[in-house]
Amino acid sequence: MPFSIRQVGPCLAGEVDGIDLTKPLAAEDIAAIHAGMDRYAVLIFHDQKFTDEQQLAFTQSLGPIELAIGTSLRGAQDHRLPTTFADVSNLDRDNKPFARDDRRRLFAIGNRLWHSDSSFKVVPAKYSLLHARSIPSKGGNTEFADMRTAYTALDQETKDLIEPLICEHSQMFSRAKLGFTDFTPEERERFKPVRQRLVRVHPRTGRKSLYLSSHAGTILGWPDPEAKALLMDLTEAATQREFVYSHKWRVGDLVMWDNRCLVHYAIHDHGDEPRLLHRITVLGEIPV
Ligand SMILES: [Fe+2]
Numbered sequence: 130m131p132f133s134i135r136q137v138g139p140c141l142a143g144e145v146d147g148i149d150l151t152k153p154l155a156a157e158d159i160a161a162i163h164a165g166m167d168r169y170a171v172l173i174f175h176d177q178k179f180t181d182e183q184q185l186a187f188t189q190s191l192g193p194i195e196l197a198i199g200t201s202l203r204g205a206q207d208h209r210l211p212t213t214f215a216d217v218s219n220l221d222r223d224n225k226p227f228a229r230d231d232r233r234r235l236f237a238i239g240n241r242l243w244h245s246d247s248s249f250k251v252v253p254a255k256y257s258l259l260h261a262r263s264i265p266s267k268g269g270n271t272e273f274a275d276m277r278t279a280y281t282a283l284d285q286e287t288k289d290l291i292e293p294l295i296c297e298h299s300q301m302f303s304r305a306k307l308g309f310t311d312f313t314p315e316e317r318e319r320f321k322p323v324r325q326r327l328v329r330v331h332p333r334t335g336r337k338s339l340y341l342s343s344h345a346g347t348i349l350g351w352p353d354p355e356a357k358a359l360l361m362d363l364t365e366a367a368t369q370r371e372f373v374y375s376h377k378w379r380v381g382d383l384v385m386w387d388n389r390c391l392v393h394y395a396i397h398d399h400g401d402e403p404r405l406l407h408r409i410t411v412l413g414e415i416p417v
Contacts, residue, residue: 131158134165134172138374141275141391143169150174150383151183159190166256167334170387171273171374177383179260181407184383185213188258188409195247195254195410199319200300202233215246215408217259217395226401232311239303242343243274243368243392246410249298249344251323256411258385264378265399272375273386273393276338279367280328283339288328291339295349296360297322302346322346325417331390332414338390339367340417368392378406389413 134143143165148158165172179187188194197208197215209222219226219234227234247254259271280288299322301312312320327348329340341364348356375396376384386393395404 131155131161134169136169137173139275139278139371141169141273141278141372142171142173142374142376144173144175148174150177150187151179153186154190162191163333166385166387167331170275170277170391171376172385173376174383174385175379176381177260178381179383179407181211181214184258184260184407184409187383188256188411191256191258192411195250195412197410200247200249202236202316207233210407213409215257215410217408218405220405235309236300236304238307238397239300239309239343240395241397242303242306243341243364243394244303244344245340245342245388245392247388247413248325248340248342249300249320249323251416252413253325253417254388254410255413256385256387257408258383258411259406259408261378261380261382261384262405262407263403264380265402265404268396268398269402269404270375270377270396271384271393272373272396273391274368274372275374275391276341276367277331277336277390279372280337280339282372283366291327291359291363294327294351295324296327296340296345296356297347297349298325298342298344299323299346300344303343305346306343324349329389329417336390339363340389341367341392364392378404 132147134145137144196212198212210216246257299320301320330337345360
């Protein structure tokens with residue numbers, strides 16, 4: 130292998146040493162990164178001094194990327210970053226924090242719930258790559274929970290129950306959980322639910338995992354309260370501490386994760402201190 134990977138925490142995260150991602154990589158390095166992702170689902174690369182262009186070039190070497198168009202409440206004239214980046218900051222296009230009651234800010238608070246990126250899209254995300262540009266003096270960790278081991282830990286009765294189930298995912302469901310339901314007719318149309326299987330199979334490893342996300346709001350053919358209660362129970366069981374890796378950020382960290390087999394969220398315990406991370410997302414290959 131061209132570089133080394135050391136497991137950190139439970140077996141879902143690996144810290145990579147001996148690679149500079151700002152330079153073009155050999156095919157053998159790319160293959161080793163995919164293999165590392167298959168094993169761990171989260172890879173951490175410290176001290177990567179990326180420009181936006183270098184982060185984009187590295188991401189594109191892993192596969193086609195998703196564009197951040199129409200997925201937030203930012204208008205077309207309202208983007209702070211190019212649409213190749215998902216803006217996960219609380220800043221407007223002039224780099225000023227949104228007002229407390231700004232709808233764009235309130236909508237983005239949905240990222241504080243366990244989710245899988247873009248599970249609300251017909252073809253959801255494969256990898257997300259987040260690079261730390263500035264971080265708060267303390268806190269602001271991102272937590273990851275392994276949906277493969279969470280699935281394995283279920284009893285057989287539950288596995289049989291959920292195997293055929295199909296959920297609907299929408300950003301309106303995740304926001305509704307936080308009491309944000311004020312959507313315009315245009316937004317309701319844009320955020321209309323998509324269907325995803327509740328149990329998915331990883332296309333490379335063949336491992337089954339739970340496909341949970343705060344965006345999941347209904348189960349086809351199930352009464353709503355019963356569906357929501359099951360999704361809540363599964364999420365609670367799947368995010369117990371034994372399945373979780375909590376990443377403490379350092380400036381220059383590039384953390385990439387596989388949305389197909391884990392959920393994540395950002396802890397908000399750093400008050401108003403800036404936390405600036407740039408995310409690019411690799412497109413998934415097929416609907417789930
Ligand atoms: Fe996310």
